[in-house]
Amino acid sequence: MKHILAGLILSMLFAPVMAEEQSQPTQPTTTSSPSPDKKADTTKPEEKTNIVDFCRTHTC
Amino acid sequence: MNSLLKKTIFALSCMATSVTFAADAPHWTYDEQNVWGEIPSSLTPPGLPPYTECGLGQKQSPVDLGSTKLVASTNALKMQYLAEPLVISNNGHTLKVNTTTGSLNIGNEQYSLLQYHIHAPSEHVLNGKTYPAEIHFVHSTPDGKLAVVGVFIEEGKVNPEFQKILAHSPNQVQDVTVQGVTINPINLLPSSSIDRNKFFLYSGSLTTPPCTEGVNWYVLKKPIQLSKTQISTFETFYSDNARPNQPLNGRQVLEKQ
Ligand SMILES: [Zn+2]
Numbered sequence: 200m201k202h203i204l205a206g207l208i209l210s211m212l213f214a215p216v217m218a219e220e221q222s223q224p225t226q227p228t229t230t231s232s233p234s235p236d237k238k239a240d241t242t243k244p245e246e247k248t249n250i251v252d253f254c255r256t257h258t259c
Numbered sequence: 260m261n262s263l264l265k266k267t268i269f270a271l272s273c274m275a276t277s278v279t280f281a282a283d284a285p286h287w288t289y290d291e292q293n294v295w296g297e298i299p300s301s302l303t304p305p306g307l308p309p310y311t312e313c314g315l316g317q318k319q320s321p322v323d324l325g326s327t328k329l330v331a332s333t334n335a336l337k338m339q340y341l342a343e344p345l346v347i348s349n350n351g352h353t354l355k356v357n358t359t360t361g362s363l364n365i366g367n368e369q370y371s372l373l374q375y376h377i378h379a380p381s382e383h384v385l386n387g388k389t390y391p392a393e394i395h396f397v398h399s400t401p402d403g404k405l406a407v408v409g410v411f412i413e414e415g416k417v418n419p420e421f422q423k424i425l426a427h428s429p430n431q432v433q434d435v436t437v438q439g440v441t442i443n444p445i446n447l448l449p450s451s452s453i454d455r456n457k458f459f460l461y462s463g464s465l466t467t468p469p470c471t472e473g474v475n476w477y478v479l480k481k482p483i484q485l486s487k488t489q490i491s492t493f494e495t496f497y498s499d500n501a502r503p504n505q506p507l508n509g510r511q512v513l514e515k516q
Binding site: 250259 | 304306307308348350352353355357373374376395397399402403405465467469471472473
């Protein structure tokens with residue numbers, strides 16, 4: 200019984216953190232140069248997608 | 260119910276609450292801006308670029324918008340913001356309103372409004388002049404291009420729409436959906452579409468970690484007004500959540516009159 204409860208506690212303790220830390224689904228993206236100041240965009244496509252998701256949920 | 264089970268349920272309920280806060284806890288603070296770029300990637304959210312751009316980036320935001328090149332025409336901004344249920348996040352860095360319906364057209368490109376949030380004092384400055392606060396409307400295209408519209412706040416009349424944010428924001432780090440209240444962010448912009456199309460434009464970055472560059476900034480020239488009480492009420496939530504000016508490093512700020 201104690202082991203089951205301990206396992207339950209641990210799973211509840213870490214579940215939200217793990218949910219937050221799951222990487223977002225990625226999709227192929229195309230990059231176009233931003234105006235007005237063209238810049239070599241070194242951000243990886245999956246990171247770009249993640250930044251959009253990140254900006255939705257964080258300050259950004 | 261035996262006492263072990265009761266104790267366990269109590270412990271679980273305490274933990275569930277604290278974990279909610281822990282999961283939302285800030286990974287960085289405004290007091291440690293000089294070391295944002297040194298935060299190890301083991302402490303940053305997976306899938307994002309490391310925070311090194313905060314320290315090494317050459318096109319960072321915010322900037323002083325005082326030195327500009329006038330342009331007669333550039334792509335117009337067409338904000339199509341709609342009233343929607345008020346969902347506020349106090350995320351430990353700012354008050355943020357989450358949105359799902361707004362859009363912004365710039366030329367042929369359509370951006371979705373992701374969220375908007377407030378900094379006090381303003382992050383952008385004009386020839387060294389700081390405003391009491393600044394709202395950032397964060398937009399993205401489906402392929403991940405970011406455009407942020409910045410709106411300065413000056414002291415003046417009460418803004419009833421902004422009052423909804425102040426009245427319903429949680430004091431703790433928490434997200435709330437406010438039942439029965441809608442908000443239309445168009446009422447947090449200058450009322451005239453002409454004023455919504457006089458702006459400073461430059462290429463910069465997110466002003467918070469990961470400080471990602473390639474963000475197109477449109478900072479409106481016309482501030483909106485909040486009352487003194489509204490500004491001071493916001494400051495009871497966050498009073499110094501602004502990144503200081505970053506060097507232009509040769510970038511040109513365009514000014515659309
Ligand atoms: Zn911001």
